[in-house]
Amino acid sequence: MFRAPCYHRAFMSLPDSVLPPLAPDALSLTANALGEFPVGPSYSPAWLQSVLDEKKPTTFDGLVKALPGSRSSTLALAASLYKDAPRTAATVEGSLSVTEPTGLLGDLHVKGDLNLQASLVVVGTLTVEGVLTDGAETKLVVLGDVRCRALNTSGWMTILGGLAVEHALHGRYNDDSLEVLGALTAGIIVSNDHLIYGKPKTAAHKPSESGPWGPDVFDARWGAHKAELSKVLAEGIVSIVDEDPVVDVAKLMAARPPWK
Secondary structure, eight states, X not given: OOOOOOEEEHHHHSOOOBOOOOOTTHHHHHHHHHOOOSSSOOOOHHHHHHHHHHTOOSBHHHHHHTOTTOOHHHHHHHHHHTTTSOOEEEEESSEEEEOSOEEESEEEEESSOEEESSOEEESSOEEEEEEEEOOTTOEEEESSOEEEEEEEXXXXXXXXXXXXXXXXXXXXXXXXXXXXXXXXXXXXXXXXXXXXXXXXXXXXXXXXXXXXXXXXXXXXXXXXXXXXXXXXXXTTTEEEETTEEEEOHHHHHHSSSSBO
8 A cells, every 4th residue: 555755854854063273364265165066056155155254154054044045056165165064863763844045064864755835955865765856946966975865956056066867767858957967877868958977977778879968877758768768768757758768757656667
């Protein structure tokens, strides 16, 4: 019998950390060390400094909440600014839904699914034993590595470490991107008009013919790849709508593994 996941509120589940004092040149040194991002827009050190000066957040979660609407790159700069601060570790027993901008100065381990309805910044590693899902208006920033069973993204994700997806990685919409500064590995990668960047980027199951997104990514809009997906994926994941193969994303995320 199917049971809907039980989500816990982020602010009830994650510990907060007091921000340590910064050296006067900490922000400029961090920005210089971070460099430019390969995909995302430039960050704004001036905006981050103004928030630190004017709002004077005392905790990292408070800093993230004081940066609404900030670019993913600016949130990554904020995370990098406190990369050497004392960290904690948080484990969520079950699934977690993030419903407000949230920051964690440390590692996060979610033993179920992670659903982002608001932005999340993790100064550490992120491990999700289930499916990691975000929304079109959300941002996920992780300073370290990310591991999950499956990933369905339509928002902006900036991962400064590597990303390992055990089964299926699916991206949709072209307003945002999945940006991984380290290595990206997945069982299968499917893009529905969504830029998925990793260096290198490797899929265990890849299309027989390289498409618009490269040799490791199935393009869900390209005719040759859509026809091949209907043969590669398990029964029921691809349906025919008006004679056109369409991937059922929910079934793609749920299958273990989704290929035949």
